[in-house]
Amino acid sequence: MLATDKVKKVHIMEVGPRDGFQSEKQFVPTGTKIKVINALSRTGLPEIQVTSFVHPKAIPQFVDAEDVVAGIDIVPGVSYRALVPNLRGLERVRPLRDRIDTVSFMLSVTESHNRANGNHSIDETLEEIAAMQRLARSEGFRTVGSMICALGCPFEGQVPIQTLDRIAGRYVELGIDAISIADTIGVANPRLVYDVASNLVGRYPEVTFNMHLHNTRDMALANTLAALEAGISRFDGGVAGMGGCPYAPGATGNIATEDMINMLHGMGIETGIDLERLLDVARMHQEFIPHALDSALLRAGRGNILLPPPERQQKIAS
Template sequence: MSQTQAFPNATRGETRTVQIREVGPRDGFQNEPETIATPDKIRLIDALGRAGFKRIEVASFVRPDVIPQLSDGIEVLRGIDLPDDVDRMVLIPNSRGLDNALAVRDLFEEATLFVSASQTHNTKNINRSVEETMADVAVMGKRIVAEDLTLCAVIATSFGCPYEGPVPMDRVLDLAEQFAAAGATEIGFGDTTGMCNPAYSRAFFEAAIERLPGIEVTAHFHNTRGQGLANAYAALEAGCRSFESSFGELGGCPVPKGSTGNIATEDLVSMFHEMGVDTGLDLAAVIEAAREAQSTLGRKLTSHSIVAGPVTWYPAS
């Protein structure tokens, strides 16, 4: 049986291609309770670079006392050795963080700004209202674009808030339009505490793609309630072609407790490959990087592919 044999009717007569950005080195590492040594971070990121990723979220310019795990971001950026065609992405929380980032402008190509669609979550996460955050976004966006950096945006709690419950779709898409006006060329929608379901995922991404022409729309799902891959599949069927995930299923939201990790990159890649969807990634290399992370952290990670390995044959059509 051919290893490239896809599931029946999976591609509807066309080859679909998706882009997956790896966010584990930032979104994943930040939730680890034990300090990860800088050389270990560099080694793991370099392993991800060899797997074929074109974009990796490497660091964050948050205050070191807020997230000590990421306090070595500049050292990591200086130490990694990625292929020339891999963009390095950093997360920027506010104008002060942007000042610090631009002091080492040559170390990255993409900058991400973020907000929570929920007032309560935004306040608990960064101690500012949504309106205050978006006012800062308008200023930061101009500075980032002027530096010839790619401006990306992430809207957390896009699919529900653990404090406020349902978040209206129009509120999320209104924020997305504000980011686009600030210069963002990509907008990610985060299921920060795993509250989405496949039916809503499909409806949401159909609406987002229609409302944001010319913007790269990205799906960022967490697997808190076991629906992460199903939500990603629903987003794919809605037309989404950009995804974020974390090797080893690392990550989770710092607030509130109990919000488990992002969907595992290796599980997402495995699903797409079995469906005949091209990711451009070496699945075996992604799994190996996740196993390295598991060994480095000294605990069992929750990815399925770490245990099972890649599928070596696919059902015939």
């Protein structure tokens, strides 16, 4: 029996409105962002990362972060999360505590990527995260620590497990008990995912880990299964396969949420998400995203639609 046979339900967070849109060169109008998030909120998704409070000069796509958060419908039962890269970003989100309940902290696990991504060393970033953690908790936010490039860095290659242990341990010392393991540039394979995830889950049983996978090399679904085998049952997904990494040439987006759910439901694993409604949201993206989307279900459909018998197809084919 596979370990996945014992998994009954998986928790999925949608990150498309943040991680997906941030890679788009063309500005996604504020009203469109709100429309997408409102539609996602009604699919059964338990959690949505709606925006980033990064400086607009760094990522102009999020110049409207406050307007987006103020404009979305807050649907009961849905958790709304924002990425806050620094103390200034956290100060911006403080007045929106009644709408945003969780903040994610940003840290790359290699010095090269952390400096490229945030212009600080890892130790400097951890020092700021310590201050952010104190402020966020005093304001009543739930907090999540990220481990960006945990499964491979475009500048330094594979990351030693000791590095991940050190950062996870520091997060735990700060009182952060939810950590995201990210394959930011999509270089992981199932063996690596299993080894890293099982090590971290075993060393830090008090932590809730989630897996953030990208599908750059068509490994994301296989890596999802490897993470499940290792004991992780929380995953990020990007509707329509949106996203990418500016420091990884050719990198595509997050694992398409609809593809992951289609696989899990086919295996008898529940998510609480209405796949057909989610597919409708994925199709919405085709109206305003000016390039191909990395979603198998958008290309080929769900695969459970029966065709007419051959004798009824003859007229169609002729």
